[in-house]
Amino acid sequence: MTDAAAQSTPVAILGSGLCIPDEDVARALGFADAGVDASILSPMLRRRTSNATRVAITAAGRAVAAAGCNPGLPAIFVSAVGEMQVTDKLCRSITRQEFPLSPTLFHNSVHNTAAGYWSMATGSMASMQAMGALDDGFALGLLEAWCQLQTVTERVLLVVFDETMPLHLLPDYAWKTCAFALVLDRDSRDRPLLHQPFQPAVTDPDLPVTEFPARNPAMACLPLFQALRQVGGAKQQVVLSSGTRPWLVEMVMP
Amino acid sequence: MTQLPPLPITACSVASACGLGTRSLYAALLDGKHRLHPPRLFDIDFPAWCGEVADEHLPALRPSLQEFSTRNARIALAAINHPDDGLRNALEQAIERYGAHRVGVVLGTSTSGIYETENAYAFLEAHGHVPASYNLPGQHIWVATARFLKSELGLEGPCYVISTACSSSSKALASAQRLIATGVCDAVLTGGVDSLCRLTLYGFKSLDIMSEQPCAPLDQHRNGISLGEGAGLLLLEKPHDAFSDCVHLLGCGESSDAHHMSAPHPEGKGAVIAMREALTQASIRATDIDYVNLHATGTVLNDRVEMLAMGQVFDPDVHCSGTKGLTGHTLGAAGGIETIITWLSLRHGFRPGTCNLKQVDAAFHCNIQRDSETDVPVAITMNNNFGFGGNNTSVILGWNHD
Numbered sequence: 112m113t114d115a116a117a118q119s120t121p122v123a124i125l126g127s128g129l130c131i132p133d134e135d136v137a138r139a140l141g142f143a144d145a146g147v148d149a150s151i152l153s154p155m156l157r158r159r160t161s162n163a164t165r166v167a168i169t170a171a172g173r174a175v176a177a178a179g180c181n182p183g184l185p186a187i188f189v190s191a192v193g194e195m196q197v198t199d200k201l202c203r204s205i206t207r208q209e210f211p212l213s214p215t216l217f218h219n220s221v222h223n224t225a226a227g228y229w230s231m232a233t234g235s236m237a238s239m240q241a242m243g244a245l246d247d248g249f250a251l252g253l254l255e256a257w258c259q260l261q262t263v264t265e266r267v268l269l270v271v272f273d274e275t276m277p278l279h280l281l282p283d284y285a286w287k288t289c290a291f292a293l294v295l296d297r298d299s300r301d302r303p304l305l306h307q308p309f310q311p312a313v314t315d316p317d318l319p320v321t322e323f324p325a326r327n328p329a330m331a332c333l334p335l336f337q338a339l340r341q342v343g344g345a346k347q348q349v350v351l352s353s354g355t356r357p358w359l360v361e362m363v364m365p
Numbered sequence: 366m367t368q369l370p371p372l373p374i375t376a377c378s379v380a381s382a383c384g385l386g387t388r389s390l391y392a393a394l395l396d397g398k399h400r401l402h403p404p405r406l407f408d409i410d411f412p413a414w415c416g417e418v419a420d421e422h423l424p425a426l427r428p429s430l431q432e433f434s435t436r437n438a439r440i441a442l443a444a445i446n447h448p449d450d451g452l453r454n455a456l457e458q459a460i461e462r463y464g465a466h467r468v469g470v471v472l473g474t475s476t477s478g479i480y481e482t483e484n485a486y487a488f489l490e491a492h493g494h495v496p497a498s499y500n501l502p503g504q505h506i507w508v509a510t511a512r513f514l515k516s517e518l519g520l521e522g523p524c525y526v527i528s529t530a531c532s533s534s535s536k537a538l539a540s541a542q543r544l545i546a547t548g549v550c551d552a553v554l555t556g557g558v559d560s561l562c563r564l565t566l567y568g569f570k571s572l573d574i575m576s577e578q579p580c581a582p583l584d585q586h587r588n589g590i591s592l593g594e595g596a597g598l599l600l601l602e603k604p605h606d607a608f609s610d611c612v613h614l615l616g617c618g619e620s621s622d623a624h625h626m627s628a629p630h631p632e633g634k635g636a637v638i639a640m641r642e643a644l645t646q647a648s649i650r651a652t653d654i655d656y657v658n659l660h661a662t663g664t665v666l667n668d669r670v671e672m673l674a675m676g677q678v679f680d681p682d683v684h685c686s687g688t689k690g691l692t693g694h695t696l697g698a699a700g701g702i703e704t705i706i707t708w709l710s711l712r713h714g715f716r717p718g719t720c721n722l723k724q725v726d727a728a729f730h731c732n733i734q735r736d737s738e739t740d741v742p743v744a745i746t747m748n749n750n751f752g753f754g755g756n757n758t759s760v761i762l763g764w765n766h767d
Contacts (some may be wrong), residue, residue: 130445159626192506194530198379198564202486205563210410211572216607217568218627221475222507222528227754230621237755238619243507251525258543261367263646279489280482281501307549311521312440312466330528359723 119307121363122260123299125180128173129332130146130166131289140336144241149183151212151232159215160228161197163274167225167290168232172272174235174292182233184294185259186268187240191204191328192276193222199277201314213279225272231352236321249291249331249356250351254308260297286323291332303339306361314356319348321357338362369546369646371615371655371765373608376455377556377677378444379705381595381692386447390702391709394717395737399424399690401591403581404500406561407719411570412577415561416593418443418482426513433513435478436560436594442517444558444596456554463551469522471509473557474533475752477526477699478504480562508556521645522550528697530752531660533557533580533620534597535539535700535760549677551603558596558703565592565696572627580663580694581721582687583672583733583766587663599708612711613765615745616647629667633674634755640678640747643759649745651679654761655724656716657731658703658748661687662694671749672729684751685703686734692719700750700758707746707762715739739746 116117130147131137137145149157149165151172157165167188175182192198195218204212221227223241230239244251249271256269296302321331334350344364351358378386381392382400393400401414423439424446445453459468486500503509508526515524523544527537534557541553569575570698576589576735601614620642622635629636644651657675668687675685688706695702707715718737725733745763 139456159672197481201564201568202483203490205483205567206486206490208410210567212564213569213570214571216565217571220564220568221530223530223752223754223756224626226529227621227626227756230623230755231625234622234623236621239529239621239754240527241529241754241756242525242527242540242541245502245506245508245512247523247525251523254523254549255525255540255543258540258547258549261547262369262543265620276501280495280505281486281500307547310466316376316766331677 114127116307116309120261121304121306122257123296123302123304125294125296125299125302126174126178127289128170129290130169132287141340152228154233155229160215161194161219163194163272164225164228164286166288167270167272168229170290170292171268174268174294178248179292180294183235183237184266185264187252187256188226189242189248189271190273191243191245191248194224195274195276206241242249246328246354247352247358248328250308253351255330256295257307259293265297267295269295270331271332273327286327289329291329291336295340301365302364308351308358308360310358311356320355321353323353366399367546369542371613372542372545372604373613374708375602375608376452377599377708378447378449378450379597379702380418380440380444381702382418382593383506384690385422385443386449387705387709393691397718397720397737399579399668399692399720409561409566411671411711413575414567414579414591417561421582426732430513430516432500435481435504436479437728438510438513440560440594441558441596442515444598451604452600453600456681459552460519465519465521467522467551468520469544470511470515470520470524471537471551471553471555471699473527473537473697474507474510475528475530475533475559476562476565477507478509479564480560483563498673514554517668529756530695530754531699532752532756532758533697533700535750535758536613538760539619540616542617545601545603554598555601555699556598559695560596560698561592561594565587574664576663579721581688582661582663582666582689582728583719583725584722585663585724585726587668589661589664591693592696595692595695595698595702597698597705607618609765611707612762615623615763616643616654616761617641618646618759619649620757624755625743627753629670629678629751633670636671636674636751637677638711639757640759643761647761653745654683654747655743656710657683657685658692658707659685659687659738660749660751662689672731675731680729682732684716684720684732685715685732688717688720694723704748709745710746711762711764714741714743716741
């Protein structure tokens with residue numbers, strides 16, 4: 112661990128939530144609810160949203176409820192490809208010259224679609240970030256959250272999601288649509304604490320190489336969600352990304 | 366909380382319809398003639414004007430990085446390579462000064478390599494599969510061009526992309542600022558890049574906001590947008606005495622409208638929050654701002670709401686203009702390119718005009734510049750960018766002299 116990361120001011124996890132298709136995995140992580148529940152969206156907004164957005168918003172709503180906090184906080188939505196199914200429909204329409212395009216599909220194709228609908232659903236006028244870093248998405252989303260908590264906000268919502276890829280574009284990537292969310296707080300100390308995420312300068316030969324199911328970037332959240340199940344004040348390094356030189360974070364349980 | 370100190374912009378460069386490099390952009394801002402024409406990159410079935418980067422300006426990627434080959438990456442590389450601006454050289458110096466792992470990349474983009482994906486779909490329709498040369502992780506995925514730049518330049522710090530539609534690269538600046546302020550990085554390559562594609566042209570057409578003439582932001586007869594493409598890249602570094610003569614990033618403001626996916630808040634409430642937050646972060650008052658580069662897209666509604674918001678933050682005599690009539694709306698690159706326009710305003714002591722503006726909308730009460738003005742004192746500037754999803758940003762630059 113780098114000195115800077117070891118000495119960094121930690122942030123606290125106030126609440127977590129997820130939305131994944133495999134209920135057994137959800138139960139093993141301590142979550143009774145894993146299915147899509149986008150009731151935070153009004154019926155009109157729900158009709159307009161894609162599956163990816165509803166899944167992301169489901170996880171976000173659960174994390175905020177678990178944290179017991181007001182949803183009107185800044186949020187960071189992380190995804191490798193965002194609204195890929197919407198983009199797929201638009202690209203097919205363009206190829207077949209089926210014009211005009213659907214205006215709803217068009218504004219739903221931006222990477223910050225889930226962030227936009229979340230702000231409308233919650234009335235939050237705070238900053239909504241939408242970012243991506245493929246395999247490093249969760250790690251760098253957590254780093255972005257950590258930086259925001261040191262500088263511009265006391266509390267932030269982090270949502271990591273990805274949806275099923277059109278297999279004609281990427282045959283080996285059978286991603287299952289899923290989302291994980293955390294509410295992070297700068298000042299709480301009686302909760303699980305996370306230091307600054309870091310990437311070691313060299314490969315650690317003792318560290319097992321982590322690969323996630325079908326290389327789905329959002330599944331990089333699994334080790335941290337598993338570590339949250341443990342109790343007692345142990346310090347541990349949690350893997351945040353795949354590959355031979357993954358991003359890591361030091362976590363301290365209360 | 367960690368303070369956000371003023372951060373020096375130690376180099377920047379730009380590629381747009383105005384050519385390569387900040388000098389070409391400055392010359393274009395002074396002459397005020399638009400660089401728009403009907404799209405040449407592909408055919409469309411309706412009249413529209415676009416600001417394209419000339420093909421002869423686009424370098425090829427080196428053979429070992431072909432997996433990243435997109436128009437987007439080539440536009441970014443053109444800006445990196447421009448010799449007069451010296452951005453590549455400045456990055457090499459930053460690596461030498463701090464170490465490659467201390468230099469990050471946070472790039473904004475709205476559509477990434479979707480132009481290549483559209484071409485792959487045409488092939489898919491004809492042959493039943495995408496072409497062998499198509500590489501979704503290297504070309505389409507949001508972080509693709511940022512990863513290309515990381516590899517091309519040998520950077521080893523954090524590398525991610527911000528994609529919040531038309532505010533993408535302004536938000537990238539804010540993230541880069543935080544990475545440096547918190548000590549995670551010593552330097553960050555930031556700003557943004559976007560390339561023209563059919564999806565945005567036909568998409569904005571479906572919303573009925575594509576102008577049939579070169580767009581005329583802020584004009585009483587404005588009738589929509591013209592799209593553009595380009596890159597606006599900036600190198601931010603941690604404060605140092607050696608950089609005291611550089612223009613500094615003084616503050617950023619970010620907010621949401623919580624209103625609609627493609628229409629702004631009717632009273633400009635989110636825009637007001639972003640501008641006020643940027644002023645607070647920069648520890649200055651609205652009256653300290655010498656020039657505002659407006660988002661000013663040229664749609665009836667967007668310009669009206671932005672001016673309503675301006676009226677809530679500024680006195681009516683504030684100097685402002687919109688520059689999308691010159692470059693077209695470069696979407697995810699707009700924050701980078703227009704922040705560089707404010708950088709030029711500071712460097713040259715000039716206020717850009719509003720290209721294609723004939724008669725200012727009578728409802729607007731700010732001091733909108735129609736023509737560029739030179740030899741004027743400019744110490745602090747603001748750049749506004751607002752995007753789909755109600756995503757708002759304001760970026761304040763200035764000299765860091767007291």
